[in-house]
Amino acid sequence: MSDSEETFYTADRWQNWLDRVAGEDLDPEDEDSARLLLNLQDDTAIAVAKVVAAYDDDRLSEDEAVGEIADIRDIVLDEVDIADEEKAMLIDGVQTSLVCVFYSAEEYVVGGPADEATVAEYVEAAAAAEAEEDVDAALGYLVQAGTRIIDGDELPMETVEDLEYGLVSEWANGLDSLQSAMSDPEVVEEDDG
Numbered sequence: 001m002s003d004s005e006e007t008f009y010t011a012d013r014w015q016n017w018l019d020r021v022a023g024e025d026l027d028p029e030d031e032d033s034a035r036l037l038l039n040l041q042d043d044t045a046i047a048v049a050k051v052v053a054a055y056d057d058d059r060l061s062e063d064e065a066v067g068e069i070a071d072i073r074d075i076v077l078d079e080v081d082i083a084d085e086e087k088a089m090l091i092d093g094v095q096t097s098l099v100c101v102f103y104s105a106e107e108y109v110v111g112g113p114a115d116e117a118t119v120a121e122y123v124e125a126a127a128a129a130e131a132e133e134d135v136d137a138a139l140g141y142l143v144q145a146g147t148r149i150i151d152g153d154e155l156p157m158e159t160v161e162d163l164e165y166g167l168v169s170e171w172a173n174g175l176d177s178l179q180s181a182m183s184d185p186e187v188v189e190e191d192d193g
Helices: 011-023 031-056 062-076 085-111 119-131 135-150 157-161 167-183
Strands: none
Touching (some): 011 062, 031 062, 031 085, 031 167, 062 085, 085 135, 085 167, 119 135, 119 157, 119 167, 135 167, 157 167
16 A cells, blocks of 8 residues: 555554443443444444545545445454453444445445435335345345435434334444434544543
């Protein structure tokens, strides 16, 4: 990699977040704990948003952008070695939420925004597919929703709030982070704020 190439995300950055989670006394009901996990998720979504922005600005080719997204995905979705089982489960929840972010960004780069339905219609179709236990279709619908969010559409929170808890609600949570990242791609501070 040349000195002029952008670095979008590193294994060290992810590890810093994991170290921070490991060192904290986490309670999912506690606001500070919830904020730490959300910041971890948002930080990754911001890195993905920056890759997409670099692609949109012609600073990255399609292949380079897909490669960068895959690199971030490989770092973040790698198995986490945290001894505390509850903390490992919380990190797993963050990882699950981010799956849809990675696929949405890849699909946007390769195919552009979906144009068959609105974001709300895609989310509703995903929920219906999940109810039918068709998880692959559910993810596909949310990926389509994600491409529209990247393109500037909004994730309707009233639709998301009506979702049953499950994979679709987790993935929609990741899309909410992606939406925030697309509208304000500033780096989340790793230190206590």
